[in-house]
Amino acid sequence: MAASGLAKWASELAKGVHGYWANGRWTPLAISARHRARLRKETLLSGGEWPYDAVRREPRTRMKGHKVDREAAIKRARTVELMEKMPQLLAEMKKRRWERKLKS
Template sequence: MAASGASSGLAKWASELAKGVHGYWANGRWTPLAISARRRAKIRKETLLSGGEWTYDAERKEMKTFLKGHKVDRLAEQKRAKTVELMEKMPQMLAEMKKRRLERTLKAKTEK
C-alpha cells in the first residue's frame, strides 16, 4: 500500500521537486518549493522503501581535510623542521657572508 502512495505522491510532486532541492530562483527572487520539507521527506522515504530511485537530493560537498585548532599549533612543527634545516646550512651561509664582506672591503680599498 505504501508503494502505491509513494508513486502517486512522487508523480504528483515530480515537477515541483525537479525545480530544486529546497527552492529555486524565479524572476530574480528566491522561491521555496510548494511542497513542505516534511512531506518531501515522507515521499522520499516511501519511494526508497518501495525500491524506487530518488534523484532529487542535493550534491554532497567535499569534506574538509584539515583539523580545527589554532594556526600556531598547526604550523609549529613545520617551523621547527625549517629551523633544523637552516641550522644545518648555517656554517656554509656564514662562510659565504664572510667571503662577500671580504670582497666588499677589498673592493672599497682598491677604489680609494
C-alpha cells in the same frame, strides 16, 4: 498513495531539492519539507526510486588545532638546514667585512 502523490508533485520536485531560482529570485518549493519527506519515505518503502535527493559533497578536510603547532616541525627542519649553512655564511660575511675594511 505514494505513486499518486509523487505523480502530482513530480514537476515541482524536479525544480530542485529545496527550491529554485526564478526571475532572479529564490523561490521555495510549493510542497513543504514535511510533506516532501513523507512522499520520499512512502516511495522508498514501496520499492520505488527517489531521484530528487540533493547531491552530497564530500566534507572538507579542515585541520583542527593551532597553526603554530602544525608549523613547528617545518620551522625546526628549516632551522637545522640553516644551521648547517651557518659556517659558510659567517665566512662570507667576514670576507665581505674584510674587503670593505680594505677599501676604506
